[in-house]
Amino acid sequence: MPQQPLSQVPDDVVWTWQERGLCRTADPDVFFHPQNERGMARLRRDRAAKAICAGCPVKVECADYAIRAREPYGVWGGLTEEEREALYARVPATALPKISHVAELSADASMLGHAG
């Protein structure tokens, strides 16, 4: 079994934003793919998660955390695993982005602003 990558939780992380996340009342299975999910099933689930994130008042904080922590799985802040990977490739691991940086990067990629 391949080693599971771990998130790298930043030292300065705060969690209070999670109390306002819309996903608190959503099915967590919408945000995390089951093993071997592919194709349209994965696309539909990701879109459903992103639609919830689109209306979330802490979307930017959530995306900021997920990017800085290098969260390996799930939809966070409206960003899928693949979308976060694309951002990681543009940001050195030693230069963990702050919220403003995430917004700047995401504006370029049109990622944070779209609903799914």
Ligand code: SF4
């Ligand atoms: S942005 Fe999405 S994943 Fe993050 S707290 Fe809000 S609903 Fe949950």
